[in-house]
Amino acid sequence: MRNYRLGRVREQLQSLGYGGIVLFDPVNLRYATGSRNMQVFMLRNPGRYVFIPADGPVVLFDFPNCEHLSEGIETIDEVRSALTMSYVASGYNLEDTAKKWAQEIADLMRQHAGENNKIAVDKIHPSGAIALAKEGMRVVDGQEPIEHARSIKSKEEIEAMKISVRTAEAGMVRMVEELKPGVTENELWSHLHQTNIAQGGDYVETRLLSSGERTNPWFQECSDKVINEGELVAFDTDMNGPLGYFTDISRTFYCGDSKPTDEQRRLYQTAYEQVQFNKELLKPGMTFKEYAEKGWQIPDEFFPNRYFTVAHGTGLSGEYPYIVYSEDFDEKGYDGVIEENMVISVESYIGSPGGKEGVKLEEQLLVTKDGVENFSSFPFEEKLLK
Structure with missing residues (x-):
């Protein structure tokens, strides 16, 4: 390698x-x-x-x-x-x-x-x-x-990235087990760090975990806020795991045993639809601009709070390429070609300006000659998809 x-x-x-x-x-x-x-x-x-x-x-x-x-x-x-x-x-x-x-x-x-x-x-x-x-x-x-x-990974790099993803998923399982009303954001976030370090990983690049009203807008850092029953908890792993490779997947959990609100389900299902659509669209030979133009069209309601990329490269950190929304392409985008053995993270953040909560989802994908291979098998929240 x-x-x-x-x-x-x-x-x-x-x-x-x-x-x-x-x-x-x-x-x-x-x-x-x-x-x-x-x-x-x-x-x-x-x-x-x-x-x-x-x-x-x-x-x-x-x-x-x-x-x-x-x-x-x-x-x-x-x-x-x-x-x-x-x-x-x-x-x-x-x-x-x-x-x-x-x-x-x-x-x-x-x-x-x-x-x-x-x-x-x-x-x-x-x-x-x-x-x-x-x-x-x-x-x-x-x-x-x-x-x-x-940007182009060897077979050994791909295996190393899978090791990092498995490590992150083990940490995420612990987060699910510890997610109960009364735990703080910092306490919940620490389980990902501890698992990563215990398995030989390096560090977590950001502090992107928030709950309740702090999930909107995105990019609010982890804090000592207490997580309450019925709140959404959104996070982005941004984790440099074993062998230094980056795991960049996002999930949004639901805290507690109560029933999610219709609004929480709507936000989650919208983000899920964006990730699934753009995941299936990804294939080698597409230009960055073509991918942006054919990508899932975010509703006007959520456009102001959109994530800054539709997708981006992943390796030893977040890396080339950055693919922006088609509406942003002329000002912020650049073109290139999606190639086999690139690793691309497909992003979604859904939250209305002034809205109570938001949802962050993201998948990390290997571009293959036939489409993509998903590095993660970590499940989505069934109670928010129903």
Whole structure:
């Protein structure tokens, strides 16, 4: 799996004519090398990065005294100590640190890319970009090649993603068991985290669980609110599970033994219809624009509160492509082609502006030559579908 992913990165570099790439984003770095170290910490502290030439040895620059963490990983040819380009690490010496950093990277480029000075970087401190330019390097966007590399999954990646989904489902089963009137949102949400960590997973990227009136509008974060009888509880897993792979499925539960209201059932059944329609529509060879145009038409009532994508890629996180509603395509969309072995999460959020509650549903799907394979078998709420 590691060799496949590194090969994908190099294919993209070569197709774009880039001499090499530097990856700071810990998710991208893990994709390209299979190596991890303090991943959440590194999201805001640029103390770990990797240089990958289009052809040549891979050099990982790790946090001081962490070189041993990558021993035995065949995708890494050399480990050096990283220079952290941040004011916290360098203070008023930041410019000097950036100069030293750029000189080392530029030397690697000249050694392994020759006269090709196009170096891709996924994210970089401004001082580093300036210093690279002074070294004669042409800095280009590194997210383009890495996103396209990540978008097509190998059979091993697909199996890893299924392991992550099974882990999330085990956590969701515990959530169902613990969902009783009187439990707080935070308490309920903790069961997904605990299950993930116990089974070797990494972390949960967001805090998207809400109940009752907090389900509308969407994106309200998990809180100490007490969940009451008869309330809807909506959540999005956004979970980096075992082997780092992302599980991105959503469900909305009903709390208690009472009968759901007609309005709750209407919202749920509308969201369910959107997900099922768009799931069946998905197939290889469709353009993003075609998928958006043929997608389920959200009623005007729910359009203002719509989710920001109809569907999006999933891998080691939410990733390329983002497919937006047809009404948003000219302003926010971009085109491309849905390909076999992409993994796509199909989204729905249904809630009226000013409405009491809302429903969030989402499925994670492998695009096959014949259509899709659903990674999750977790059931929907029967009492809300009746």
